[in-house]
Amino acid sequence: MTGVLLVEQALNGLQFGLMLFLLAAGLTLVFGVMDMINLAHGSLYMVGAFLAAWLVGLTGSFVLGVLGAVALTGLFGMALEAGLLRTLYARDHLSQVLATFALILILNDGVKMVFGTDLPLSAPAVLAGPVELFPGLQYPAYRLLILGVGLALALALYLLVQKTRMGALVRAGASNRQMATAMGTNITALFTLVFGIGAALCAVAGALLGPLLAVQVGMGENILILAFVVIVIGGIGSIRGALVGSILVGCIDTLGRTGLQQVFREFLPPQWASAAGPALASIAVYVFMAAVLAFRPQGLFPART
Amino acid sequence: MATLPSDVAAPADPPSGDVGIAAEAGGFPRPTTRLDRSLAIGFGLVALLLPFLLEALGAGYYLSLASRIVIYAIAATSLNLVLGYAGLVSFGHAAFVGLGAYATGILVSEGVVGSGWHLLATLAVTGLAALLIGAISLRTRGVYFIMITLAFAQMLFYLANSVKGYGGDEGLNIRARSVLGFGAVAIDLKNPYVLWYVAVGVLGASLLALARFGPSRLGRAVLALRDDDVRAEALGFPTYRLKLVVFVVAGALGGIAGALSVNLQGYVSPNVLHWTQSGTLMVMVILGGVATVWGGLVGAAALLLLQEVLSAYTEHWEFWTGWVLLAVVLFARQGLVGLLGSAGRSAAAAPR
Numbered sequence: 001m002t003g004v005l006l007v008e009q010a011l012n013g014l015q016f017g018l019m020l021f022l023l024a025a026g027l028t029l030v031f032g033v034m035d036m037i038n039l040a041h042g043s044l045y046m047v048g049a050f051l052a053a054w055l056v057g058l059t060g061s062f063v064l065g066v067l068g069a070v071a072l073t074g075l076f077g078m079a080l081e082a083g084l085l086r087t088l089y090a091r092d093h094l095s096q097v098l099a100t101f102a103l104i105l106i107l108n109d110g111v112k113m114v115f116g117t118d119l120p121l122s123a124p125a126v127l128a129g130p131v132e133l134f135p136g137l138q139y140p141a142y143r144l145l146i147l148g149v150g151l152a153l154a155l156a157l158y159l160l161v162q163k164t165r166m167g168a169l170v171r172a173g174a175s176n177r178q179m180a181t182a183m184g185t186n187i188t189a190l191f192t193l194v195f196g197i198g199a200a201l202c203a204v205a206g207a208l209l210g211p212l213l214a215v216q217v218g219m220g221e222n223i224l225i226l227a228f229v230v231i232v233i234g235g236i237g238s239i240r241g242a243l244v245g246s247i248l249v250g251c252i253d254t255l256g257r258t259g260l261q262q263v264f265r266e267f268l269p270p271q272w273a274s275a276a277g278p279a280l281a282s283i284a285v286y287v288f289m290a291a292v293l294a295f296r297p298q299g300l301f302p303a304r305t
Numbered sequence: 306m307a308t309l310p311s312d313v314a315a316p317a318d319p320p321s322g323d324v325g326i327a328a329e330a331g332g333f334p335r336p337t338t339r340l341d342r343s344l345a346i347g348f349g350l351v352a353l354l355l356p357f358l359l360e361a362l363g364a365g366y367y368l369s370l371a372s373r374i375v376i377y378a379i380a381a382t383s384l385n386l387v388l389g390y391a392g393l394v395s396f397g398h399a400a401f402v403g404l405g406a407y408a409t410g411i412l413v414s415e416g417v418v419g420s421g422w423h424l425l426a427t428l429a430v431t432g433l434a435a436l437l438i439g440a441i442s443l444r445t446r447g448v449y450f451i452m453i454t455l456a457f458a459q460m461l462f463y464l465a466n467s468v469k470g471y472g473g474d475e476g477l478n479i480r481a482r483s484v485l486g487f488g489a490v491a492i493d494l495k496n497p498y499v500l501w502y503v504a505v506g507v508l509g510a511s512l513l514a515l516a517r518f519g520p521s522r523l524g525r526a527v528l529a530l531r532d533d534d535v536r537a538e539a540l541g542f543p544t545y546r547l548k549l550v551v552f553v554v555a556g557a558l559g560g561i562a563g564a565l566s567v568n569l570q571g572y573v574s575p576n577v578l579h580w581t582q583s584g585t586l587m588v589m590v591i592l593g594g595v596a597t598v599w600g601g602l603v604g605a606a607a608l609l610l611l612q613e614v615l616s617a618y619t620e621h622w623e624f625w626t627g628w629v630l631l632a633v634v635l636f637a638r639q640g641l642v643g644l645l646g647s648a649g650r651s652a653a654a655a656p657r
Contacts, residue, residue, distance in 0.1 A: 078581045091634075093394055097396075101587075102627040105623040105626055106623075106624055106631070133473070228452060279464060281465050282459070289452075
């Protein structure tokens, strides 16, 4: 692998990692603070992507469409939390799995009823071309936008969680929910808001990744599992852990895909190499998770005390 | 509990004989009720007569649906052993079903059709896989156990996708089926009747084994560690080994379900290993009734029949299935078995 390719793949990995972080951030807080397994988190990512594709088509503006989708998905998330998920916090994990699995079915088919199985969504024309980062490296402008938005949101979320009163309350909840409640924090109301922010971040990821991957029903199912892997690696309930975990997983996945393929090409027939590379890269993510759990059973940055 | 290790192997070979006979060697009373016995007789009658009944009604097509329900029921029952009885929320049970399907499918595609070899390969592959996965996963607990079992299943999913020699992501079609040989007579599982009777036989044996497992010495020990792991350990139970045994037995039984499913469909693809399959099996168990003998069968039948009926009326059957499942979570906390009555009350309430 040449140096330029390596830089390009590292940037791709970082970009995918940041998008994973947008999903994992909401998931880790719900999981960490409310001890709630939300399998439907990936469906919010799908809903956000579909709303974005629909609104971009309607308004003709990428920015307006994405912003509208983010706001709508945030509101939808808050309604979902207040209307249904809240009643599940006190239930066992099995009930949560059954209920949120049911939500996946409902949202998948519901989106299909409203929008069809897929919608076209392309990057804005201004950003369609490549940008020369340094001589020899042409990088797509749209991917740079994703990187920028991802970094900005990660920073904003970090400041929100580490530097504001609300963030302190959320961290207190993640560390010890009962104690935080006893100290007078209204965790219930706080969490409707947190869930809404988490849903809005899902929509950002869905809308931005839409043009690169595809806006289709079921798009949230595989990325959901990766987001779970991220938060287990990072430590459940920890935003910092989610950020580090996301970037690690994004880089392992992306670099593994191309890197392993190149390595396999040396000694395997090409059609085997092209299949084994991505598969082993996907497996590498899970092996990494198992290794982290073996040495740090609570993840890299445990939130609970 | 000096006798425990000798008991450990007990559930591996399902006890034969009638449902209602005397108590286990341990002397614990068995919670077999008249209702249980009548249910068992009902199950036996349906198992025996259903193919003829469907044929008489001119609905022979439905035998394949019925076989699918039975095969899913075997898989769900094996998951219920882990999930309900041992309280281990395994989110990767599809791994074992899929491995069983691939083990048998690959043997058939290589020209080995003897069912004995298929059974041997399925049990060896899924048992070993469960031993390995269990040995590692059981060192974690709670949500980490959920996630690590999921991770192992995902690894196998991607592995199956990459094995180009056996279909890769397109899946593996097999033309032949497992052949049951009795001396000179050889019957093929391609015959839907044969497949049906083999499948209900396996399911019946599994249910019987599960019914006798609950009140057995081993079963009590497993229920004890489900309810309080630390206390069970303090009382001297080999908790880790007990969990591992349950995990391996359940994995192997799940593998048999997979081997039967490849015989039913003539096809196996990586999708049988996808996490949504593990999710579906979990949904069946929770829907039917966690830690109940009949939970797996009731859940599998309810979910698959619901899909069948809804898909006849609407293209959006998933949507309505979701609402039904949601209603079950909110209003029928003990699952359908709990809703229907005392049918499967052989083990205490669901674990947290």
